[in-house]
Amino acid sequence: MKAFDYVRAGSPDDAVGAAGEDIRFIAGGTNLLDLMKLEIETPVRLVDISRLDLRAIEETDAGGLKIGALVPNADLAADARVRERYSVLARALLAGASGQLRNMATTGGNLLQRTRCPYFYDTTMLCNKRTPGSGCSAMDGYNRMNAILGGSEQCIAVHPSDMAVAMLALDAVVHTLADGGRSRAIPLDEFYRLPGDTPHIETVLTADELITHVELPPAPMGDQTYRKVRDRASYAFALVSVAAVIGIENGRISQAALAFGGIAPGPWRDRYVEAALIGQPANRATFETAADRLVANAHGYGANDFKIPLARNTLIGCLARLTGNGAPA
Numbered sequence: 001m002k003a004f005d006y007v008r009a010g011s012p013d014d015a016v017g018a019a020g021e022d023i024r025f026i027a028g029g030t031n032l033l034d035l036m037k038l039e040i041e042t043p044v045r046l047v048d049i050s051r052l053d054l055r056a057i058e059e060t061d062a063g064g065l066k067i068g069a070l071v072p073n074a075d076l077a078a079d080a081r082v083r084e085r086y087s088v089l090a091r092a093l094l095a096g097a098s099g100q101l102r103n104m105a106t107t108g109g110n111l112l113q114r115t116r117c118p119y120f121y122d123t124t125m126l127c128n129k130r131t132p133g134s135g136c137s138a139m140d141g142y143n144r145m146n147a148i149l150g151g152s153e154q155c156i157a158v159h160p161s162d163m164a165v166a167m168l169a170l171d172a173v174v175h176t177l178a179d180g181g182r183s184r185a186i187p188l189d190e191f192y193r194l195p196g197d198t199p200h201i202e203t204v205l206t207a208d209e210l211i212t213h214v215e216l217p218p219a220p221m222g223d224q225t226y227r228k229v230r231d232r233a234s235y236a237f238a239l240v241s242v243a244a245v246i247g248i249e250n251g252r253i254s255q256a257a258l259a260f261g262g263i264a265p266g267p268w269r270d271r272y273v274e275a276a277l278i279g280q281p282a283n284r285a286t287f288e289t290a291a292d293r294l295v296a297n298a299h300g301y302g303a304n305d306f307k308i309p310l311a312r313n314t315l316i317g318c319l320a321r322l323t324g325n326g327a328p329a
Helices: 012-017 032-037 073-078 080-085 087-095 099-104 107-112 163-169 271-275 284-294 307-323
Strands: 005-008 023-026 045-048 057-059 065-068 173-177 183-187 210-216 223-229 240-249 252-261
Touching: 012 173, 012 210, 023 032, 057 080, 065 080, 073 080, 073 087, 073 099, 073 107, 080 087, 087 163, 087 223, 087 240, 107 163, 107 210, 163 240, 163 252, 223 307, 240 307, 252 271, 252 284, 252 307, 271 284, 284 307
Parallel strands: 005 045, 023 045
Antiparallel strands: 057 065, 065 210, 173 183, 173 210, 223 240, 240 252
16 A cells, blocks of 8 residues: 555535545545555545534435435435335345445445456556556456446446445435535436546546535335345345336336446446336336347347346346236236
8 A cells, every 4th residue: 555645624625625636535445445455546645534424314305315425324224214215225235245344335435436347456457447548358358247238448347336226216416515615416327427438537526526415306106126136145246236116007117217237337227228118018028128128239248248138137027026017928
């Protein structure tokens, strides 16, 4: 680990005033410290925000929830309002990491965690996300965990967050503060950037921008679930995951919100897939049509080819479970 300066922020304004290029905010540190030990992240300064007053979960005037950036994942999953009104989020949080990590990991940090692609972590290998312009060893290497949608010739790494997938299905909005008092409200579906030619730029945040809270709109109508397929149940990142909110009226799907993890560089949402469901009968034929749309442009790279049928079948199974109709049409 390289030497760095350390400052403790006394307020959000102090934090963003001390921020900048090659400077990182630290709260739980569950991902950042690992990256610093490997010298993948080499900040010249850490700005400690862990003592800021950003740990509340509050009702909004609109009937939603305001979740402070420093709310631990464990506390968010245990909150009665989250469990009752946003069960897809509670399920996703409990499916992610271990109990010890959930006690430390924060809402803001979870959104900003970086890929677990093995080539990103191995500094002897080529990785455009770690060293722009160097190449991508995953293309022809061990890419079992990598993306089948949204990648580019520069990068096929996936985003590891379970929480972000559920929040995307819930239409979450990320609120930020920057130096000079500037603030933004960023819909989560605009927060992450696809790799394109700049895979090292992962979000739309600027260097001096701090996540202060995440806002959830009023709880959606319909049933919710989070299904995660992984190598082992105890603790593993998703091969494929689905966050789903489905409403049924008179045997037809009246609303659908779907987000996916483990298959793209960020949490993935495709409105075209949702459109294949809305207004249609809740039966196997409808589910298969939506699943076909999901993987229509999917591309495997060898070891991860299995993710294409896995994503399709996971979505079908998830919809069948939510609607109680898994029989063929």
